[in-house]
Amino acid sequence: MAKEKEFVKEITPQSEDFSRWYIDTITKADLMDYSPVRGCIVFKPDGYELWEAITRELDRRFKETGHRNAYFPLFIPESFFEKEKEHVEGFNPELPWVTEVGGEKLEERLAIRPTSETIIGYMYSQWIQSYRDLPLLINQWANVVRWEKRTLPFLRTSEFLWQEGHTAHATAEEAEAETRQMLDVYTDFVENELSIPVIRGQKTPSEKFPGAVATFSIEAMMKDGKAIQAGTSHYLGDNFARSFEIKFLDRDNERKYVYTTSWGMSTRIIGALIMVHGDDRGLQLPPRIAPTQVIIIPIGPAKTRERVLLATDEVYAQLKAAGIRVRVDAREDLSPGWKFNEYEMRGIPLRLELGPRDLDANQAVLVRRDTGEKETVSLDDLAQRVPVLLSEIQQSMYDRALAFRVERSEPVSDIAQLHEVVRTKRGFALAGWCGDRACEAKIKEETGATSRNIPFDPPQTLSTCVSCGKAAAHTVWFARAY
Amino acid sequence: MAKEKEFVKEITPQSEDFSRWYIDTITKADLMDYSPVRGCIVFKPDGYELWEAITRELDRRFKETGHRNAYFPLFIPESFFEKEKEHVEGFNPELPWVTEVGGEKLEERLAIRPTSETIIGYMYSQWIQSYRDLPLLINQWANVVRWEKRTLPFLRTSEFLWQEGHTAHATAEEAEAETRQMLDVYTDFVENELSIPVIRGQKTPSEKFPGAVATFSIEAMMKDGKAIQAGTSHYLGDNFARSFEIKFLDRDNERKYVYTTSWGMSTRIIGALIMVHGDDRGLQLPPRIAPTQVIIIPIGPAKTRERVLLATDEVYAQLKAAGIRVRVDAREDLSPGWKFNEYEMRGIPLRLELGPRDLDANQAVLVRRDTGEKETVSLDDLAQRVPVLLSEIQQSMYDRALAFRVERSEPVSDIAQLHEVVRTKRGFALAGWCGDRACEAKIKEETGATSRNIPFDPPQTLSTCVSCGKAAAHTVWFARAY
Numbered sequence: 036m037a038k039e040k041e042f043v044k045e046i047t048p049q050s051e052d053f054s055r056w057y058i059d060t061i062t063k064a065d066l067m068d069y070s071p072v073r074g075c076i077v078f079k080p081d082g083y084e085l086w087e088a089i090t091r092e093l094d095r096r097f098k099e100t101g102h103r104n105a106y107f108p109l110f111i112p113e114s115f116f117e118k119e120k121e122h123v124e125g126f127n128p129e130l131p132w133v134t135e136v137g138g139e140k141l142e143e144r145l146a147i148r149p150t151s152e153t154i155i156g157y158m159y160s161q162w163i164q165s166y167r168d169l170p171l172l173i174n175q176w177a178n179v180v181r182w183e184k185r186t187l188p189f190l191r192t193s194e195f196l197w198q199e200g201h202t203a204h205a206t207a208e209e210a211e212a213e214t215r216q217m218l219d220v221y222t223d224f225v226e227n228e229l230s231i232p233v234i235r236g237q238k239t240p241s242e243k244f245p246g247a248v249a250t251f252s253i254e255a256m257m258k259d260g261k262a263i264q265a266g267t268s269h270y271l272g273d274n275f276a277r278s279f280e281i282k283f284l285d286r287d288n289e290r291k292y293v294y295t296t297s298w299g300m301s302t303r304i305i306g307a308l309i310m311v312h313g314d315d316r317g318l319q320l321p322p323r324i325a326p327t328q329v330i331i332i333p334i335g336p337a338k339t340r341e342r343v344l345l346a347t348d349e350v351y352a353q354l355k356a357a358g359i360r361v362r363v364d365a366r367e368d369l370s371p372g373w374k375f376n377e378y379e380m381r382g383i384p385l386r387l388e389l390g391p392r393d394l395d396a397n398q399a400v401l402v403r404r405d406t407g408e409k410e411t412v413s414l415d416d417l418a419q420r421v422p423v424l425l426s427e428i429q430q431s432m433y434d435r436a437l438a439f440r441v442e443r444s445e446p447v448s449d450i451a452q453l454h455e456v457v458r459t460k461r462g463f464a465l466a467g468w469c470g471d472r473a474c475e476a477k478i479k480e481e482t483g484a485t486s487r488n489i490p491f492d493p494p495q496t497l498s499t500c501v502s503c504g505k506a507a508a509h510t511v512w513f514a515r516a517y
Numbered sequence: 518m519a520k521e522k523e524f525v526k527e528i529t530p531q532s533e534d535f536s537r538w539y540i541d542t543i544t545k546a547d548l549m550d551y552s553p554v555r556g557c558i559v560f561k562p563d564g565y566e567l568w569e570a571i572t573r574e575l576d577r578r579f580k581e582t583g584h585r586n587a588y589f590p591l592f593i594p595e596s597f598f599e600k601e602k603e604h605v606e607g608f609n610p611e612l613p614w615v616t617e618v619g620g621e622k623l624e625e626r627l628a629i630r631p632t633s634e635t636i637i638g639y640m641y642s643q644w645i646q647s648y649r650d651l652p653l654l655i656n657q658w659a660n661v662v663r664w665e666k667r668t669l670p671f672l673r674t675s676e677f678l679w680q681e682g683h684t685a686h687a688t689a690e691e692a693e694a695e696t697r698q699m700l701d702v703y704t705d706f707v708e709n710e711l712s713i714p715v716i717r718g719q720k721t722p723s724e725k726f727p728g729a730v731a732t733f734s735i736e737a738m739m740k741d742g743k744a745i746q747a748g749t750s751h752y753l754g755d756n757f758a759r760s761f762e763i764k765f766l767d768r769d770n771e772r773k774y775v776y777t778t779s780w781g782m783s784t785r786i787i788g789a790l791i792m793v794h795g796d797d798r799g800l801q802l803p804p805r806i807a808p809t810q811v812i813i814i815p816i817g818p819a820k821t822r823e824r825v826l827l828a829t830d831e832v833y834a835q836l837k838a839a840g841i842r843v844r845v846d847a848r849e850d851l852s853p854g855w856k857f858n859e860y861e862m863r864g865i866p867l868r869l870e871l872g873p874r875d876l877d878a879n880q881a882v883l884v885r886r887d888t889g890e891k892e893t894v895s896l897d898d899l900a901q902r903v904p905v906l907l908s909e910i911q912q913s914m915y916d917r918a919l920a921f922r923v924e925r926s927e928p929v930s931d932i933a934q935l936h937e938v939v940r941t942k943r944g945f946a947l948a949g950w951c952g953d954r955a956c957e958a959k960i961k962e963e964t965g966a967t968s969r970n971i972p973f974d975p976p977q978t979l980s981t982c983v984s985c986g987k988a989a990a991h992t993v994w995f996a997r998a999y
Contacts, residue, residue, distance in 0.1 A: 068644070070636070072636075075591075077590070079587055080585035080655065103562035104565050105560055130618065131615045194590055
């Protein structure tokens with residue numbers, strides 16, 4: 036709002052203090068504000084607009100893969116949680132409880148949902164009777180609450196927004212295939228829309244979802260070398276089916292338990308988007324997800340203004356007709372230089388400058404946010420050139436992020452090395468692991484790093500455990516994580 | 518799900534028991550299910566799909582009128598409610614309270630939001646500093662909770678989904694204009710997308726929103742003659758600005774309170790859609806909002822099946838290319854007759870039948886859900902004819918609903934007449950009212966009818982109070998209401 040226009044607040048450089056950089060950036064770009072409720076943020080319009088773009092793209096992919104949306108209650112009766120032992124233990128410390136309504140105490144406490152496996156499991160037990168009801172492929176867009184001790188805007192807030200898919204299948208194989216398919220959907224979305232390269236793999240048992248048989252994740256590296264789990268897909272086996280008696284009459288006339296999955300992506304992906312691409316000048320948004328892809332800034336003295344604005348309108352109409360999300364900033368009380376900084380800070384992928392001399396030459400200047408490269412383009416070619424440039428930016432942001440991650444990742448053979456990679460060099464360490472939880476715990480205690488996942492496709496296979504030196508059962512990525 | 522296919526459950530006729538008809542219809546059409554949480558329903562995919570269509574159309578209109586979406590916390594600290602006296606009194610009996618998290622008691626209780634004026638008011642007091650920050654035009658899509666004693670699916674549930682707009686303006690005039698504008702937006706949406714004619718007007722003081730200066734509403738008549746308040750727009754004056762100290766520095770260098778508005782439409786509109794248009798065969802969806810506008814049903818014996826299906830695919834592609842939301846039901850184990858009933862029950866506006874004899878004649882049969890009229894159309898003309906028919910259905914559903922309301926509405930001059938109109942004839946009564954709350958309360962007690970609104974444009978003006986016989990200050994619509 037107006038304050039920003041009046042007081043230019045500097046962004047702390049990433050190299051000086053990455054956390055300060057993050058808070059400065061999201062504040063200055065007006066994405067969020069702190070709320071008076073502990074650990075809950077307000078998504079301001081520019082921040083919420085990113086979430087709208089994310090939901091649109093994810094929702095389209097869910098529907099294309101045969102899922103439909105539904106909506107289940109916010110409240111979960113206490114008795115439901117207790118039906119799945121691991122689940123209740125995993126979530127209990129973070130649950131807010133509604134104990135009274137109006138002036139009266141409730142007979143049974145109601146939790147605010149931290150995730151909806153239990154209530155959806157109960158409903159599925161009512162809906163599923165026969166093999167003809169399967170597969171049941173449902174997604175929910177909702178708010179969920181997990182009371183967090185330490186919070187960070189977007190990345191870890193007590194209330195957050197997300198989608199949670201919940202599916203039921205006749206066989207374990209089908210449910211496993213669904214779990215993989217949704218991990219593929221997340222990968223496609225995050226890599227192609229957000230230009231964030233991810234590492235795909237399986238979580239170790241200590242990091243899996245409470246109640247799951249197996250959890251798969253996509254993990255991304257932030258610019259400070261820390262990891263963010265960008266999305267997870269869980270194969271729940273028949274655990275929830277047994278807890279909630281979700282059975283179906285199969286073709287062979289036997290009553291069997293279904294196999295279920297769940298998968299989710301949340302507003303924390305906004306935090307990842309910022310931390311993967313942002314730089315000391317502010318945000319950098321990949322063109323495919325940017326609410327505004329091109330900002331047009333008319334320049335030149337007052338006497339040529341009218342002529343320039345006419346041309347600006349034409350360029351605007353031309354780009355809009357080409358399907359580009361474009362805006363014009365024609366405010367007169369702000370200098371072009373101020374505007375250049377402003378839109379660089381807001382991460383708009385491409386700036387289009389148009390002045391009287393450009394008009395004389397029938398051209399405009401395009402400036403890329405990612406590289407700062409400038410080029411002059413004939414006004415007649417803009418509608419062809421801009422989409423090409425936008426896709427070059429999209430790809431180049433991905434390539435840069437991938438190169439950064441590769442450069443910051445290395446194999447290690449003992450804990451001292453692992454410590455050096457994750458703390459001194461600030462990166463990801465690939466390590467052998469024997470499979471013992473004690474070794475994983477020791478690594479965490481000594482280095483602060485957690486196992487991110489057991490990658491499907493590791494760059495190499497390591498044969499001894501980084502902690503105990505015994506034979507490794509798995510090759511695992513370790514990193515400090517948000 | 519499968520159960521429905523196996524057991525055809527009859528829908529209770531409207532004339533026999535309208536409430537039973539409603540529950541039978543929404544259950545059979547698979548729109549919702551009851552949840553294990555008191556007063557909360559599950560929106561099943563077919564029901565949620567209606568809400569998705571509604572949100573898409575409303576959201577577009579909000580953005581076209583300059584509003585942006587944001588998201589505020591679910592929780593509201595107790596102290597916030599107490600800042601606006603009328604507001605807290607209005608909502609207190611319905612508020613669920615979070616009193617503990619994990620195992621620990623909270624220092625301050627948190628309410629689950631029943632509406633967000635208070636928390637948004639607090640944020641606005643932080644964001645608004647100068648006249649340049651105004652107007653502030655924000656909308657939120659969210660779940661809200663109002664614990665209800667008596668619930669009815671969609672129409673009155675403890676948790677429901679809605680949008681709530683919250684705007685702040687420099688002057689009372691601007692805020693009043695916004696209040697009216699949003700009532701216009703609601704009217705346009707409900708009349709043109711949902712084919713529901715509405716009565717626009719102002720709520721009496723006893724029916725206005727707690728904390729508002731004035732509440733405006735659109736009211737619709739259901740097929741049982743009862744009213745539903747389909748949307749409300751509130752002018753809040755500077756009430757919330759004073760409670761939350763929302764002030765701005767004006768051009769004249771004085772600090773002034775802003776004027777605010779709020780406006781909302783919720784999932785109860787789905788209930789209205791069903792009760793205005795449904796009939797003894799089930800749902801009737803207006804084409805513009807129907808998730809599926811045309812259902813194609815191939816008919817004829819097995820030996821012609823392949824040929825018919827080829828033609829069906831062509832017709833499907835042709836209609837889809839024309840921007841029509843179309844589906845094919847080619848299931849072989851179900852008869853055409855069963856399918857006709859099924860899609861009539863589900864309210865699909867238009868059925869397209871295609872059999873071998875139609876193909877010989879290069880034609881298809883179109884059957885309207887609203888009138889049952891059939892026509893044969895050349896296959897070459899389908900892409901032209903179907904959109905025309907869909908808009909005729911849209912208009913004709915509106916006309917029918919309007920004629921029904923007009924027929925069931927009449928002016929009354931005493932309470933006995935009012936009683937007869939709202940209870941025996943099951944309609945709306947137009948009555949003079951002196952402005953005294955006691956008269957309004959007496960009418961409610963003796964007839965069960967509440968004042969719906971003081972219409973902007975009454976069919977006639979009445980000069981004496983229907984209750985006390987004194988001079989009328991207003992002409993008011995009274996009705997029994999959901």
